[in-house]
Amino acid sequence: MLILGIESSCDETGLALYDTEQGLLTHALHSQIDMHAAYGGVVPELASRDHIRRALPLTQHVLEKAGKSLADVDGIAYTQGPGLSGALLVGTSIAESLAFSLNVPTIGVHHLEGHLLAPLLEPNPPAFPFVALLVSGGHTQLMRVSAIGDYELLGDTLDDAAGEAFDKTAKLLDLSYPGGPAVSKLANLGQPGTYQLPRPMLNSADLNFSFSGLKTAVLTLVNQHGNTLDDVARANIAHEFQEAVTEVLTKKCMAALRKTGLTQLIVSGGVGANTRLRERLNMVAKRRQYQVHYPRLEFCTDNGAMIAFAGAMRMQHAKQTDHSFTVRPRWDL
Ligand code: KG4
Numbered sequence: 468m469l470i471l472g473i474e475s476s477c478d479e480t481g482l483a484l485y486d487t488e489q490g491l492l493t494h495a496l497h498s499q500i501d502m503h504a505a506y507g508g509v510v511p512e513l514a515s516r517d518h519i520r521r522a523l524p525l526t527q528h529v530l531e532k533a534g535k536s537l538a539d540v541d542g543i544a545y546t547q548g549p550g551l552s553g554a555l556l557v558g559t560s561i562a563e564s565l566a567f568s569l570n571v572p573t574i575g576v577h578h579l580e581g582h583l584l585a586p587l588l589e590p591n592p593p594a595f596p597f598v599a600l601l602v603s604g605g606h607t608q609l610m611r612v613s614a615i616g617d618y619e620l621l622g623d624t625l626d627d628a629a630g631e632a633f634d635k636t637a638k639l640l641d642l643s644y645p646g647g648p649a650v651s652k653l654a655n656l657g658q659p660g661t662y663q664l665p666r667p668m669l670n671s672a673d674l675n676f677s678f679s680g681l682k683t684a685v686l687t688l689v690n691q692h693g694n695t696l697d698d699v700a701r702a703n704i705a706h707e708f709q710e711a712v713t714e715v716l717t718k719k720c721m722a723a724l725r726k727t728g729l730t731q732l733i734v735s736g737g738v739g740a741n742t743r744l745r746e747r748l749n750m751v752a753k754r755r756q757y758q759v760h761y762p763r764l765e766f767c768t769d770n771g772a773m774i775a776f777a778g779a780m781r782m783q784h785a786k787q788t789d790h791s792f793t794v795r796p797r798w799d800l
C-alpha cells in the first residue's frame with residue numbers, strides 16, 4: 468500500500484510517501500518559521516494561507532522524487548487534529564478531495580500519534596511494549612505503548628508543556644521564535660551553576676510534570692537584573708533553565724521505566740531534538756542498561772513522514788471512504 472501523508476496542523480506543511488513494504492520513500496517540508504518570526508509566534512490566518520500555497524506543489528514534488536504518480540497512491544493520511552483549525556482544514560480538505568477524485572480511502576491521524584510513532588521510522592526500531600516521552604510545544608506526556616493504538620497515559624503536565632516553557636523563556640530572554648532551538652543554542656554559551664532554578668516535581672511520587680513555576684522563576688531572575696541583563700547573564704539563565712527542564716524529564720523517564728518494568732524508551736516531539744536532553748538520557752540509560760530511541764532530528768518537529776507512517780499503520784485496521792470530514796482542533800490521544 469502506498470500512502471500519501473499530509474501534515475498541516477501548525478506552521479509546517481509536510482508531505483510524504485510511505486510504502487508498507489518498502490518503508491518511507493520520500494518526504495518534503497516547508498517551514499513557515501521565517502514568515503511568523505516577525506510576529507514572535509504563529510499567526511493562524513497566515514499559516515492557513517501558506518499551507519494552501521504549499522500543499523499541492525509539495526505533493527507533486529514527493530511524487531516526482533519517488534518516481535510515482537497520483538494513480539499509484541492507495542490511501543491518504545492527514546493530520547485531523549489537534550492544531551489550528553484553519554491550518555488543519557487546509558490539509559484535511561485537500562486530502563479528502565484528492566482521495567475522492569482518486570477513489571481511495573483516507574485516514575484522519577492524531578498529530579500526537581504521528582509524533583509518538585516517528586522513532587519507528589528509524590532503522591532497528593524498538594519492539595512493543597515501550598515507554599514513550601512525548602515532548603512537544605503543546606504536550607509533555609509519558610505513555611506506556613503496548614501496540615499501535617494501545618496507549619496508557621502514565622504522566623502528564625499539570626500546566627505548561629516543556630516546549631511551551633522553552634518558548635516562553637525564549638521570549639523573556641529576547642530570543643527569536645521558535646524558542647527551543649534558540650534557548651538551547653544560547654545555553655551552550657552559559658556557565659554552569661551561576662543561577663539556581665527550581666526543578667518542579669522532581670521528587671514527586673507520580674510521573675507528572677509542571678513547568679509554569681520554572682518560567683515564573685526565569686521571569687523573576689530577568690526582573691531582578693533589570694537593565695543589567697547582558698548577554699552573559701542571558702546565556703547563564705538559558706543554561707540553568709535547560710539543565711532544570713532536562714533533569715526533570717530525565718528523572719521522570721527513568722521512574723517510568725522502573726515503574727513499568729520496561730527497558731526501552733522512545734523520545735519524540737520537538738523538544739526531543741534537544742541535544743542536552745539526549746545527552747542526559749543516553750548517559751543514565753546506559754548506566755541502567757535501558758535503550759533509548761529517537762527520531763532523526765528533522766522528524767522530531769512536525770513533518771509529513773510521521774503522518775504517512777501512523778496513517779499506514781492505522782489503515783490496516785480502519786479506513787474512511789465517505790470523504791465527509793471534520794477537523795479536531797482539540798483532541799486527546
Ligand atoms: O513537536 P513540535 O514541532 O510541535 C508541536 O506539535 O508542538 O514541537 C515544537 C516545540 C516548540 O516548543 C519548540 O520550541 C520545541 O519544540 N523545540 C525545542 C528544540 N527544537 C524544538 N526545544 C528544545 N530544544 C530544541 N532543540
Ligand code: ZN
Pocket residue numbers: 578582603604737768769
Ligand atoms: Zn507537533
